Amino acid sequence: MTEARFAARLAARIETWPVAGSFVIARGAKTHVDVVAVELSDGTAIGRGEATAIYYHGETSQSVLDQVLALGPRIADGIGRSELLRIMPRGAARNAIDCALWDLEAKRDGRPAWSLVGLDAIAPRASAFTISLGDAARMEADARAAAPTYPLLKLKLAGEGDIDRVAAVRRGAPDARIIVDANESWTGRDIAAEAAALLPHGVELIEQPVKAGHDHLLDGIASPIPLCADESCQDRADIARCVGRYDAVNIKLDKAGGLTEALLLADAARAEGLDLMVGCMLCTSLAIAPAMVVAQQARWVDLDGPLLLAADRESPIRFDRGVAHPPSPALWG
Numbered sequence: 002m003t004e005a006r007f008a009a010r011l012a013a014r015i016e017t018w019p020v021a022g023s024f025v026i027a028r029g030a031k032t033h034v035d036v037v038a039v040e041l042s043d044g045t046a047i048g049r050g051e052a053t054a055i056y057y058h059g060e061t062s063q064s065v066l067d068q069v070l071a072l073g074p075r076i077a078d079g080i081g082r083s084e085l086l087r088i089m090p091r092g093a094a095r096n097a098i099d100c101a102l103w104d105l106e107a108k109r110d111g112r113p114a115w116s117l118v119g120l121d122a123i124a125p126r127a128s129a130f131t132i133s134l135g136d137a138a139r140m141e142a143d144a145r146a147a148a149p150t151y152p153l154l155k156l157k158l159a160g161e162g163d164i165d166r167v168a169a170v171r172r173g174a175p176d177a178r179i180i181v182d183a184n185e186s187w188t189g190r191d192i193a194a195e196a197a198a199l200l201p202h203g204v205e206l207i208e209q210p211v212k213a214g215h216d217h218l219l220d221g222i223a224s225p226i227p228l229c230a231d232e233s234c235q236d237r238a239d240i241a242r243c244v245g246r247y248d249a250v251n252i253k254l255d256k257a258g259g260l261t262e263a264l265l266l267a268d269a270a271r272a273e274g275l276d277l278m279v280g281c282m283l284c285t286s287l288a289i290a291p292a293m294v295v296a297q298q299a300r301w302v303d304l305d306g307p308l309l310l311a312a313d314r315e316s317p318i319r320f321d322r323g324v325a326h327p328p329s330p331a332l333w334g
Contacts, residue, residue: 005106008079009041009048013069013097015062018285019311034283034310035062039069039097041076041105048105049333050291052093052255053282057232060093068094082261091236091258099259100291104333114334115294118264123327126296129155129180129303130323132170137162141169148174151323155179155303160186164198171202180301182208185232188215196224206278206301208251209233219246229278229301236262237269249276251303252295260291267298281306286317290333293318293325 019033034053041048054060072080072089082102089095107114115123130151132143144154154177156170167181179202187195187210196207206227211218213232222228227248234243234250236257243250250270257263267277279292279299284306296302304325307313316331328334 004081004083005109006079006081006084007041007043007102007105007109009043009076009105011070011073011076012040012042013066014038015066018283020283020309021311031283036284036288037062037065037069037093037097038287039101041098041101043105043109046105046108048101048103048108049287050097050100050102050104051284051287052097052100053284053288054093055255055282058092065093065097068092069097072098082259085259086261089258091256091262093255093258095258095262096254096260099261100254100288100333103260103291107330107334113330114291115297118294120294120297123293124297125321125324125326126293126299126302126304127153127323128305128320128325129153129301130305130308131155131157131303133157134159135166137165137169140166141173143173144170144177145173148177151177153178153180153323155305156181158183158186160190163195167199167202167204179204180206180208180303182231183210185209185212188212188218192219192222192228193224196226196228200225206249208278216242216246222246227276229276231280234266234270237266240266240269240273240275243270243275244273247275249278249300251278251280252299253280253282254288254292254295255282260294263292263295267295271298276300278303280304283309285310285314286328287314287333289318289325290328293328296325 039050134157208229209231229249230243230247231251277299278301279296280303286307289304316329319326
């Protein structure tokens, strides 16, 4: 990857975006999302980035904003992406700045950001659409409504009653591809038995069955459906504990701390024989645009954050029957 070093002026703010209805997972429901938007200007070009706080790490939109603003003097003196990796911890704040640096370099060079990675183009990718956690009847109805538009559905699960939920969704969407996210709720359950019960319903991936840090519970487990690490894999430092326990890792730019680390994580995971999934937090299209770069390598793509909002940014990512199209340079890159 090429890299330049820029002196830039930093601007950042918290933005609140309403959710379309509510977004429900095992940890609770959300009716809006607060994101931190960053702009870096060198006087002629402006680079933009967006991040959503990783709440299960104790991040808040305010703490992320404070981290971003604290780096203002270093950015004014000139900073590159490699230096950013050294001086900031992983997380949402670094993600917003890192993605803005990629965008600024692309704007200064007058070429797409993905070309800086060495890609010839960005291909459209089919994305999952999330079915929020609910009772079986509600999830069946939601799946029936979504299936004509979204061929790949991602189900939020909670442990008790999950088999009934998945069976109901399959009734509502008989032809859809299905992946499920246990959100750590299968800790203490018979993982192999739970997975075997889902196999007749055509589930092709199970995300984060156990709590992060309890990954040893997967030692010796022979799951008939691939297991994917989400909370258990933040950046490259977590790859070693995933090998032999998971079949794939879910890369999210907010977790990894930016596109730079996400690409390095993808390389490290693939070197260990792990498949890739690329995911997102609740967010606008500005956060999805750089994730589309990582999505070029991923077997599973889950970039529906903007689709779950009541509104999106100008020049948003275009979704056509669940397929995410390359971002416009007016948005990012």
